[in-house]
Amino acid sequence: MTDVKEEKQTAPAVPEIVRKRKRIWPVVPILIGALLIVILTYTLPPFRNYQLATVGAYFTVTAGLTVLTGLNGQLSLGHGALMATGAYTFALSQNKWLNAPVSFVAAILVTTLAGVVIGLAAARLRGPYLAGLTLAVAVVVPSVTSTFDETFNSDMGLSVALDPPPGTIPMERWQAWLCWAGALVTALLLATLVRGRFGRDLRAVRDDETAARLAGVNIARTQVLAFVVSAACAGLAGALFAVLAQSVSPGAFPLTLSLFLVMAIVIGGLGRLVGALLGAVLLVALPTLAQQAGERSGSQHLEGNLALVVFGVVLVVVMLAAPGGLASIRFTTIFRRNR
Amino acid sequence: MDRFLYLTFDGLSRGAVYAAFALALVLIWRAARIVNFAQGAMAVAAVYVAYSVTNATGSYWLGFVAAIVFGLLLGVVVEKTVMRFVDHSSPLNGVVVALGLVLIVQGVLGILYGNEYRPVETPFRRDAFEVGGIALLSRYDVFVFAAVGAVVVALSLLFTRTAVGLRMRAAAFAPDVSRLLGVPVGGMLTLGWALAAAVGSLAGMLVVPTELGLHPTAMDVVFVSAFTAAVVGGLDSPIGAVTGGLIVGLLLSYVSGYLGATVAPMAVLLLLVVVLLGKPGGLFSSSKARLA
Numbered sequence: 001m002t003d004v005k006e007e008k009q010t011a012p013a014v015p016e017i018v019r020k021r022k023r024i025w026p027v028v029p030i031l032i033g034a035l036l037i038v039i040l041t042y043t044l045p046p047f048r049n050y051q052l053a054t055v056g057a058y059f060t061v062t063a064g065l066t067v068l069t070g071l072n073g074q075l076s077l078g079h080g081a082l083m084a085t086g087a088y089t090f091a092l093s094q095n096k097w098l099n100a101p102v103s104f105v106a107a108i109l110v111t112t113l114a115g116v117v118i119g120l121a122a123a124r125l126r127g128p129y130l131a132g133l134t135l136a137v138a139v140v141v142p143s144v145t146s147t148f149d150e151t152f153n154s155d156m157g158l159s160v161a162l163d164p165p166p167g168t169i170p171m172e173r174w175q176a177w178l179c180w181a182g183a184l185v186t187a188l189l190l191a192t193l194v195r196g197r198f199g200r201d202l203r204a205v206r207d208d209e210t211a212a213r214l215a216g217v218n219i220a221r222t223q224v225l226a227f228v229v230s231a232a233c234a235g236l237a238g239a240l241f242a243v244l245a246q247s248v249s250p251g252a253f254p255l256t257l258s259l260f261l262v263m264a265i266v267i268g269g270l271g272r273l274v275g276a277l278l279g280a281v282l283l284v285a286l287p288t289l290a291q292q293a294g295e296r297s298g299s300q301h302l303e304g305n306l307a308l309v310v311f312g313v314v315l316v317v318v319m320l321a322a323p324g325g326l327a328s329i330r331f332t333t334i335f336r337r338n339r
Numbered sequence: 340m341d342r343f344l345y346l347t348f349d350g351l352s353r354g355a356v357y358a359a360f361a362l363a364l365v366l367i368w369r370a371a372r373i374v375n376f377a378q379g380a381m382a383v384a385a386v387y388v389a390y391s392v393t394n395a396t397g398s399y400w401l402g403f404v405a406a407i408v409f410g411l412l413l414g415v416v417v418e419k420t421v422m423r424f425v426d427h428s429s430p431l432n433g434v435v436v437a438l439g440l441v442l443i444v445q446g447v448l449g450i451l452y453g454n455e456y457r458p459v460e461t462p463f464r465r466d467a468f469e470v471g472g473i474a475l476l477s478r479y480d481v482f483v484f485a486a487v488g489a490v491v492v493a494l495s496l497l498f499t500r501t502a503v504g505l506r507m508r509a510a511a512f513a514p515d516v517s518r519l520l521g522v523p524v525g526g527m528l529t530l531g532w533a534l535a536a537a538v539g540s541l542a543g544m545l546v547v548p549t550e551l552g553l554h555p556t557a558m559d560v561v562f563v564s565a566f567t568a569a570v571v572g573g574l575d576s577p578i579g580a581v582t583g584g585l586i587v588g589l590l591l592s593y594v595s596g597y598l599g600a601t602v603a604p605m606a607v608l609l610l611l612v613v614v615l616l617g618k619p620g621g622l623f624s625s626s627k628a629r630l631a
Contacts, residue, residue, distance in 0.1 A: 073431065075434060121612055121616060124616060124619070125615060125619075126430065127430030127434065128374035128430060128433075132563075132566045132570065132611070133611060135376070135563060136567070136607065139560055139563045147601045147602055147605065256556075259438050259441065259442055262438060301454075305445075305446045305450045305454070307446070308442045308445055308446030309442070309443055309446035309447055309450070311439075311446075313443060315439030316421060316436055319425070319435050320424045320425065320426075320436065
């Protein structure tokens with residue numbers, strides 16, 4: 001949890017123009033983050049390391065989704081399916097060649113390709129239409145795995161062959177390192193990308209398409225590119241999930257996963273990588289807390305479902321009170337809309 | 340040929356349900372320019388209410404009425420407590436709030452009833468009548484057609500023949516002018532949500548027994564089919580919703596009949612992509628709506 005505070009300092013809540021001058025080169029917080037992770041993995045017990053690794057894997061996908069939804073204004077409910085694409089590609093490649101670097105690259109490439117296809121369609125759609133199309137993509141995952149069950153083994157899924165970690169490193173620590181290496185590299189690349197011309201184009205397209213077009217921004221290309229970039233992140237995250245669970249099945253990528261991802265970036269604050277990190281932490285912390293509450297009350301029905309309710313309530317409240325995320329709360333908005 | 344006929348009737352019966360569900364989406368879209376992504380979850384909640392009432396009283400019809408009434412109330416509550424306060428400056432906001440509702444409803448249902456599949460009874464037998472040795476329709480199919488037909492007729496009478504319907508259309512079409520003329524625009528919006536949720540509940544009651552059974556996420560796939568139906572017809576058009584529903588129903592029936600049930604969701608996705616990219620306005624709508 002300490003790394004959250006660490007990165008927060010680099011992006012204080014001051015107006016955009018002031019903030020730009022004060023911004024530190026993204027490599028610095030990333031290096032500090034990496035150092036923190038290494039220290040944490042040596043001090044935390046194995047289960048906490050596993051949770052830390054899960055935060056890293058979630059951060060990889062929420063960071064990409066933040067660029068897509070927060071900066072470019074395209075809502076995707078299909079990122080769970082893109083993660084499944086990455087995870088299944090990783091599993092198939094691992095089981096065939098047992099070469100982790102090759103499998104990671106394969107997962108990212110295949111998911112990027114899927115991202116190009118969906119992104120090309122997405123660039124022509126707006127608002128609820130895009131949400132509906134990506135929702136359909138998310139829902140179709142189980143039927144794909146059972147239609148091609150010789151490859152994907154239906155609901156049972158595939159187990160993932162993994163090399164044992166090098167030396168005497170325990171599995172959980174190794175998983176945390178892998179996940180956070182992926183997450184931090186992703187964050188570094190995204191932060192660099194977003195600071196440049198591409199980031200300005202993204203925001204321009206989100207805020208006013210007509211003005212952006214007049215200013216010479218290629219709308220369709222910007223939107224497709226945003227989708228492709230975030231799809232690549234989802235593919236890597238999916239592969240990391242496969243490493244974490246050491247198996248892949250459609251049950252690991254339900255529609256609620258996609259909804260959770262959207263929730264994470266909305267709650268964290270749309271359009272900022274720190275928000276994506278906060279969201280990733282919440283995705284791991286809230287279900288754990290809800291599960292403990294469920295165990296204390298002795299009701300099996302509470303497990304998991306309580307987390308759903310909490311997520312939903314938080315999502316609705318944040319959206320009504322502060323559509324810009326937690327960073328921009330203005331309580332007057334709640335009452336102003338009263339018709 | 341026998342099989343084709345059977346699949347056609349089966350598809351029309353499925354399609355009638357999707358038509359009702361798509362109609363509920365269109366009702367809210369016309370009134371509030373929101374696609375209610377929580378429609379499926381709300382319908383499942385109503386079916387659970389029916390399940391409880393039927394189990395307690397032993398009467399299917401009491402449960403049926405309870406589901407519709409619950410749907411009406413849920414629509415009012417959702418509109419009055421949540422949807423009314425959504426910031427409409429970006430179309431994403433309404434969608435995200437609806438997704439939050441999905442999580443809440445599914446979570447609450449899971450807490451109350453657990454996450455296992457429950458079988459649901461039907462009021463009529465589902466084995467098909469035979470006409471000249473060909474199995475065509477079941478009693479249940481006839482019930483589905485009658486129920487959806489009644490709803491379509493009642494809604495069209497409401498909108499074209501009554502003062503309330505005129506006010507609802509006015510409030511949706513020109514809210515500011517309507518308000519000046521004394522139409523309670525907020526009230527009409529609430530009424531629209533209530534009607535839509537009730538129609539959605541009816542669709543849920545009709546479709547759940549024919550699918551896998553009752554489960555908090557039972558309507559996810561159905562919602563996608565209904566959304567596709569609404570898009571095929573154009574989100575603005577009630578006639579389009581009914582036509583779109585029948586098209587999707589037929590497609591699903593033929594695909595699962597000839598290619599296998601697991602292929603069906605992919606066929607719906609394909610149809611959605613083709614329609615959105617090829618004829619973005621839907622069959623019955625102008626393409627302008629697509630930019631909203």
